[in-house]
Amino acid sequence: MFDGIVLGQYIPGESFLHRLNPITKIVFCLFFMIVFLFIEDIFQLLTLFAFVIICFFISSLPLLHVLKGLKTIIFFLLITFVMHLFFSKEGVVLFEYSFIVITSKGLYNAILIFLRIFSIIMLNSILTLTTMPTDIAWAIEKLLYPLRLFRFPVEDFALMLSLSLRFIPVLFEELNKIIDSQRSRGAMFDSPSFVKKIMAFPPILIPLFVNSFQRAEEIAIAMETRCYSGSKRTHLNIIRPGLIDVLFFITFVSVALISFYLF
Amino acid sequence: MIVNDTNIKVDSVSFTYNNGSIFQKQALQDISFEINNKDILGICGNTGSGKSTLIRLLNRLIKPDSGFVKINDVDLSEIKDPMEIRRKVGIIFQYPDNQLFESSVKKELVYGPLNFGFKKREALSQARDSLNRTGLDYHKYKNRNPFSLSGGEKRKVAIASILSSRPEVIIFDEPTAGLDSNSRDNLIELIFSLKKEGRMIIIISHDSRFIDKVCDKLLVLSKSKQVYFGDREEFFSRFDKSTIDDVGIELPFEYKVLRADREKNSIKKIKEFINKKHV
Numbered sequence A: 001m002f003d004g005i006v007l008g009q010y011i012p013g014e015s016f017l018h019r020l021n022p023i024t025k026i027v028f029c030l031f032f033m034i035v036f037l038f039i040e041d042i043f044q045l046l047t048l049f050a051f052v053i054i055c056f057f058i059s060s061l062p063l064l065h066v067l068k069g070l071k072t073i074i075f076f077l078l079i080t081f082v083m084h085l086f087f088s089k090e091g092v093v094l095f096e097y098s099f100i101v102i103t104s105k106g107l108y109n110a111i112l113i114f115l116r117i118f119s120i121i122m123l124n125s126i127l128t129l130t131t132m133p134t135d136i137a138w139a140i141e142k143l144l145y146p147l148r149l150f151r152f153p154v155e156d157f158a159l160m161l162s163l164s165l166r167f168i169p170v171l172f173e174e175l176n177k178i179i180d181s182q183r184s185r186g187a188m189f190d191s192p193s194f195v196k197k198i199m200a201f202p203p204i205l206i207p208l209f210v211n212s213f214q215r216a217e218e219i220a221i222a223m224e225t226r227c228y229s230g231s232k233r234t235h236l237n238i239i240r241p242g243l244i245d246v247l248f249f250i251t252f253v254s255v256a257l258i259s260f261y262l263f
Numbered sequence B: 001m002i003v004n005d006t007n008i009k010v011d012s013v014s015f016t017y018n019n020g021s022i023f024q025k026q027a028l029q030d031i032s033f034e035i036n037n038k039d040i041l042g043i044c045g046n047t048g049s050g051k052s053t054l055i056r057l058l059n060r061l062i063k064p065d066s067g068f069v070k071i072n073d074v075d076l077s078e079i080k081d082p083m084e085i086r087r088k089v090g091i092i093f094q095y096p097d098n099q100l101f102e103s104s105v106k107k108e109l110v111y112g113p114l115n116f117g118f119k120k121r122e123a124l125s126q127a128r129d130s131l132n133r134t135g136l137d138y139h140k141y142k143n144r145n146p147f148s149l150s151g152g153e154k155r156k157v158a159i160a161s162i163l164s165s166r167p168e169v170i171i172f173d174e175p176t177a178g179l180d181s182n183s184r185d186n187l188i189e190l191i192f193s194l195k196k197e198g199r200m201i202i203i204i205s206h207d208s209r210f211i212d213k214v215c216d217k218l219l220v221l222s223k224s225k226q227v228y229f230g231d232r233e234e235f236f237s238r239f240d241k242s243t244i245d246d247v248g249i250e251l252p253f254e255y256k257v258l259r260a261d262r263e264k265n266s267i268k269k270i271k272e273f274i275n276k277k278h279v
């Protein structure tokens, strides 16, 4: 039922992007996301979009698989695209048929919005698909270090994050098992009736929540008995930035600069 | 009481999870066996060998990629309404925590029967009988909250919540995990009384002593393939020892003795034979 979900699923690989330091990847993602949000020029956007596509192919991720996993998001994006296309009334009229009017400005905005959001989603997919969840949590912890000055509990936050990421697959597995148990007792989750769909929620959600709370309690006890204290946590694997990180940094800063100069 | 025969036929069944994606994983390859309600079937194999996948096929929670599953000579993939199959085939899954959700034991027990279209009165009386059979007193437990029960009690409620739909085929997934020897004996008794009523019983288990006590036929899976199907006794007493070790089954003590004896005897016979020749 929940097969084919890509979001947050690490796909092991040997590519350049897999080996890149997670801190570099996160900074890069954040930087480009902000840039994408502010760009208003379609040619600048296209250059950066091309760069994202190149990154995707460098990552050697399976394109079809990723697109399949993103199909719901892409569907909503297409709706947004169509809305922009039909409801903008500014600019030159390009096409008119009874009540449908497409203007140059509408087309321009539609493409802009589509490319912008699609690029951001692709960037994030590249990040989460090429980086192990634990590495992402580790990198976020490092990036948040300065906040310790303001007494923000960075270590606890990072642990929370990595535990949650760690348990997403477990949760999905459990969800599948719960759905199986209830379906074999005659629950119909694929019924077209709206009322029946709503009725199907408690038999799934209640066991899921109860199990999660139980697990959380067990983890808390296990951590306490092993004397967990946030600030003295050590890491088993320490990741250091290497030459490739420096190279990558230089590349993406230059690409960004060049695209701004060119247009 | 079920008067007529029930039989299940699985023929060259294969199944792959997430077929066509990079997470593709073959779980069953070319599985074939046939069983009726005169025999209790045990399914063994290491974790990940495909046991749970196989029983999901029997309930049509999934459909085979190739081959077919027939119950009473009807191909499951040709039945339009899966409810028809699930009413007939009850699965008691390994973890009761994955199914308990109602606010009282009574509601939990009638959930299945009501879904399957039993009348409320029937459902209630079946719920009462089922819980009593597992050894919990219905009147004492019917208003308890399932979440406040102990592990053993939860398991009994889960078992009763399947029995209350009166399935013809009952499948247990790892029923002995975490049971003390007393509850184990009770479970064995329950299984035999269900069999006597003419219900077909299938049991997934790692526990070779339990299997030896309960099952007549044995299906052994290893890495999604079928290693053995046939008589339980035959498997334990004669099947190749190194393969048995590979699939992670511990021989019950009697069979170890039996095998050792046989070995000694055959060595003795060979010696006698040699001695005779020399005389």
Ligand SMILES: Nc1ncnc2c1ncn2[C@@H]1O[C@H](COP(=O)(O)OP(=O)(O)O)[C@@H](O)[C@H]1O
Pocket: A176, B017, B018, B025, B026, B027, B045, B046, B047, B048, B049, B050, B051, B052, B053, B054
């Ligand atoms: N929902 C699923 N999605 C993908 N793979 C699965 C799923 N369920 C089981 N598998 C895989 O199929 C194989 C067989 O699993 P399973 O039938 O649960 O084995 P068993 O019950 O013998 O331990 C395992 O390798 C397991 O990882």
Ligand SMILES: [Mg+2]
Pocket: B051, B052
């Ligand atoms: Mg299993």
